[in-house]
Each structure stands twice: as C-alpha cells, then as structure tokens.
Amino acid sequence: MMLKYFVVLCVASWALADEKYTDKYDKIDLDEILGNKRLLQAYVNCILDKGKCTPEGKELKDTIRDAMTTSCEKCTEQQRKGARKVVKHLKEKEPEYWNQIKAKYDPGDKFQESYEAFLARDD
Template identity: 90%
Template sequence: MMMKYFVLLVVASLALAEEKYTDKYDNIDLDEILDNKRLLQAYVNCILDKGKCTPEGKELKDTIKDAMTTACEKCTEQQRKGARKVVKHLKENEPEYWTQMKARYDPGDKYQESYEAFLARDD
C-alpha cells in the first residue's frame, strides 16, 4: 500500500517538474513589437498595470514574476530565446522600461543574480 502512494507521489512530482508555460503565443513576432515604440509601450504599460492588456500581454504579465524568480525554468525554448532578446533590447534601447519592470517584479534585487545568469546563457 505504501509503495502505491510512493509511486503516485513520484509520478505527480515528475508531472509538475515538466510543467511549462503555455506555448500558445510562442510565435508572436517580437521584432514587430520591439521595432514599434507605440506597440512596445502598450505591452510595457500592460505589464506594469498602467494600461490595458492584449491576451498575450495578460499571459506575459501573469507569468513574468515566476519567470524572473525561477530564471525562466518553466519557459519553452522559444520563450527563453524571446526573453533574452526582449530584455537585451530593453536594456540597450529602453533602459527606463527595464528599470520599471525590475522595480515592480524584483524590487529588492532578490532574484537579480539568478535571472542575470539566465540572460547571459546561450541555451
């Protein structure tokens, strides 16, 4: 009887370990957003609770804190690449947006070491 519960627990743990964010929006054209200041500002306003959200913006807002605190552990490969691309763009071209996002989602820089290491990787 104990063995049955142990096996169930292991299977449940493995299922949770494989949990990923939805890939529903993985094919969104990030270049289109990053190259259009108005569109980029709309997404940033959504994420910072300063404006309305599109469905994909809402999904991002719902997962961004978890992604930052876990170094994108539940991200798909496409999401990892996209996150690195977007953050690199923000840091280089829109640093005030990056500063506002960090202040909102990691105000004490508690997770900075973790997500900066993630952003520096190439995987």
C-alpha cells in the same frame, strides 16, 4: 503506506517539472513589437498595470514573475530565446522600462543573480 506516499510524491514532482507555459503566443513577432515604440509601450504598460492588455500581454503579465524567479524553467525554447532578446533590447535601448519592470517584479533584487545568469546563457 510510506512507499505509496513516496511514489505519489515522485509522480507529482515529475508532472510539475514537465509543466510549461502555454506556447500559444510563441509565434508573436518580437521584432515588430521592439521596433515600434507605441506597441512596446503598450506591452510595458500592460505588465506594469498602467494600461489595457492584449491576450498575449495578459499571458506575459501572468507569468513574468514566475519566469524571473525560476530563470524561465517553464519556458519553451522559443520563449527563452524571446525573453533574452526582449530583455537585452530593454536593457540597452529602454533601460527605464527594464528598471520599472524589475522594480515591480523583483523589488528587492532577490532573483537578479538567477535571471542574469539565465540571460547570459545561450541554450
């Protein structure tokens, strides 16, 4: 009985470890969004619950907290690259947006060390 429980637990853990966010929006043109203040503001407003969301904005809003708390472990390779690109842009060029996002999704800076380490990696 105990062995059966252990096998089920291992299989469930393996299945969850392989879970990824949808790659449906991996081809979105981040440069276009980052280069267009109006578009960028619309996405930021979406994830901050200050405006309407496009389908891809809603997907981002639904996963951002989990991605920040897990250092993007469920992200596809494209999503990891995109996350680093977007956050680097926000921190350097739109720090007020980055600070608002951090305040909403990591208000006590509990996960700052882990996502800063993720952002610094180059994988």
